[in-house]
Amino acid sequence: MRAKILCSAIVIISLAGCSSFRKSISTDISQLSAISKAQLSNSFSSFWKELTEEANGKSLDHYIPSQKLIERYSLREQNQQFLVSGFLHTDSTFNKTDIEELGGNIVTYSNKIKTFSVPIKKIPQFIQVKGIIFIEISKKVKTI
Structure with missing residues (x-):
């Protein structure tokens, strides 16, 4: 009984936090x-x-990112929106159509490793996609 109450409380708190996230973005990484x-x-x-x-x-x-942010994180503009790219580690529950519905793109290299690009305005929804275990952003390679 206590476990059900605790789980219900966690779900309610999570949903409340997510709904306020769509209105504006927070500087709190946590x-x-x-x-x-x-x-x-x-x-x-x-x-x-x-x-x-x-x-x-x-x-x-x-939001339009600064040139500094665009260069530092290799953001690219496509169809009047900025995209962030990177790598995903996924499990068997991952479905690439969840990312495509956000306006993103997925390239599969193996069952667990994929690359992604997703509009920056969809990041809060993107990080909640079922089946994603780890997210890494891509960066430009610097030649010496």
């Missing part, structure tokens, strides 16, 4: 991690921190 079903890499967390600082509490729907 909030992003708290709603994520996946583990986020340090570089993905750094990207999120810089993005939220730049957006300064505004909605991601109309």
Whole structure:
């Protein structure tokens, strides 16, 4: 009985947190991690921190990243929106159509390893996709 009550409370708290996330973005990295079903890499967390600082509490729907952020995280513009790319480690419950419905793209290399690109305005929904275990953002390779 206590377990059911505890699970219900966690679900309610999670849903309340997610609904407020869509209105504006928070600079609190722990909030992003708290709603994520996946583990986020340090570089993905750094990207999120810089993005939220730049957006300064505004909605991601109309946010345009700075040139610095575009270059640092290899963001690309496509169809008047900016996309972030990277790598996913997934389990058997992952379905690539969940990402495609967000306007993203998936390339499968193995059952568990995939690359992704997704609009930055869809990151809060993206990190909640079922079957994603770990998210790593891609960066440009620097030649010496």
